[in-house]
Amino acid sequence: MAAKELSDGIFEVQKSGKRFIGTKNAVPGSAVYGERLVEAEGDEYRIWDARRSKLAAMVLKKMTIPIKRDSHVLYLGAASGTTVSHVSDIVTDGLVYAVEFSPRTMRELIQLCDTRPNIIPILADANHPASYAHIVEQVDVVFQDVAQPNQAQIASVNCGQFLKNEGHLLLSIKARSIDTVANPAKVFKEEVKKLEKEFDTKFQIIKKQDLAPFHEDHLGLIAQMVLR
Numbered sequence: 001m002a003a004k005e006l007s008d009g010i011f012e013v014q015k016s017g018k019r020f021i022g023t024k025n026a027v028p029g030s031a032v033y034g035e036r037l038v039e040a041e042g043d044e045y046r047i048w049d050a051r052r053s054k055l056a057a058m059v060l061k062k063m064t065i066p067i068k069r070d071s072h073v074l075y076l077g078a079a080s081g082t083t084v085s086h087v088s089d090i091v092t093d094g095l096v097y098a099v100e101f102s103p104r105t106m107r108e109l110i111q112l113c114d115t116r117p118n119i120i121p122i123l124a125d126a127n128h129p130a131s132y133a134h135i136v137e138q139v140d141v142v143f144q145d146v147a148q149p150n151q152a153q154i155a156s157v158n159c160g161q162f163l164k165n166e167g168h169l170l171l172s173i174k175a176r177s178i179d180t181v182a183n184p185a186k187v188f189k190e191e192v193k194k195l196e197k198e199f200d201t202k203f204q205i206i207k208k209q210d211l212a213p214f215h216e217d218h219l220g221l222i223a224q225m226v227l228r
């Protein structure tokens with residue numbers, strides 16, 4: 001079995017002639033959400049399911065993920081930590097600030113933090129970044145997966161407050177949360193236009209990719225902050 005590093009901490013693992021993506025398990029022997037653990041060249045990898053993670057879908061859609069080993073990441077819409085746990089594997093010398101507003105899912109996320117000290121759980125509404133400004137420092141990457149009607153605005157205010165100059169935004173845009181009936185392509189175009197022009201925080205779009213078939217009516221977007 002072989003593992004090839006695609007970008008910092010993200011691996012292509014081959015097993016029984018099949019290829020998977022995965023991250024090196026920071027807590028060997030322990031799965032987080034029932035994912036498969038596989039050994040390759042003396043290390044243990046957690047198989048990363050693109051149907052359960054927009055970030056994994058972005059990797060499989062050949063989007064270059066700008067998260068480095070020492071990145072500080074602000075993750076908005078952490079849920080119980082499925083994807084956060086993989087980001088935690090990647091940022092071995094960094095941190096993940098994981099924001100989630102549902103108390104029920106936050107309880108599961110807090111359990112995950114018992115074994116993964118590089119995750120800082122924050123129970124808060126991502127619409128109000130000032131409410132967690134005393135915890136979060138300037139970050140290299142903002143990742144957002146919140147399924148709200150004002151997704152672009154939430155990304156903009158959080159990047160304006162926490163993202164370093166020239167830092168990266170990784171955004172999953174869910175068309176149906178913005179408009180249930182409009183053509184998703186039209187919704188994506190309008191959201192991207194907002195990010196480029198409408199808010200105080202301005203972005204240069206680096207790559208965008210429809211995340212189907214892993215996630216229908218979702219756009220994955222990578223942008224760099226150029227001005228605030």
Ligand SMILES: C[S@@+](CC[C@H](N)C(=O)[O-])C[C@H]1O[C@@H](n2cnc3c(N)ncnc32)[C@H](O)[C@@H]1O
Nearest residue numbers: 077078079082083100101102125126127145146
């Ligand atoms: C699609 S799920 C996220 C899945 C997660 N990113 C993963 O891959 O494991 C969206 C999450 O965002 C949370 N959420 C939605 N709006 C939010 C807000 N305004 N502030 C914080 N969390 C929010 C929801 O409670 C939900 O857990």
